[in-house]
Amino acid sequence: MQRNASAHWSGGLKDGKGTLSSASGVLKNTPYSFSSRFETQPGTNPEELIAAAHAGCFTMALSGQLGAAGMTAQSIDTTATVTIEKTDAGFTVTAVHLEVLANIPGAEQAKFDEAAKNAKEGCPISRLLKANISMDAKLQN
DSSP states (O other): OOOOEEEEEESOTTTOEEEEEETTSSSSSEEEEHHHHHSSOSSBOHHHHHHHHHHHHHHHHHHHHHHHTTOOOSEEEEEEEEEEEEETTEEEEEEEEEEEEEEOTTOOHHHHHHHHHHHHHHOHHHHHTTSOOOOOOOOOO
16 A cells, blocks of 8 residues: 655745645645744644654554553544754754543553553554655656
8 A cells, every 4th residue: 555645846945835735635735835844834844744644643553552452442632743953964853742642431551551552663654753765866857
């Protein structure tokens, strides 16, 4: 299974503008720019999208882990916070913090903690953040 999304950019780093689109149509020419990424201008940015992907992935993984442990959540709410900092190497994602609130009547804390740990380790987006990345780059003149 493969999923894809695309980015288009015109102009320089600080004065340019771009759009993001996904094959599903959820993102369709969604604007992003230097200002929406590093300042406060409206629009999305790659780090926000990583946070959304990680929160969604982890939440589904946790639901699966809870099911395997004989628990069903009435609700799971996850916020992923991606931290990007300027380092000697340039802007770098330095951390992702997951904050989870689960409503599971009658759940035992130890079983929940184990399910959350397994979900964090098993979430494909968690693993992606540690994965090798391949690339084919072509220049069109």
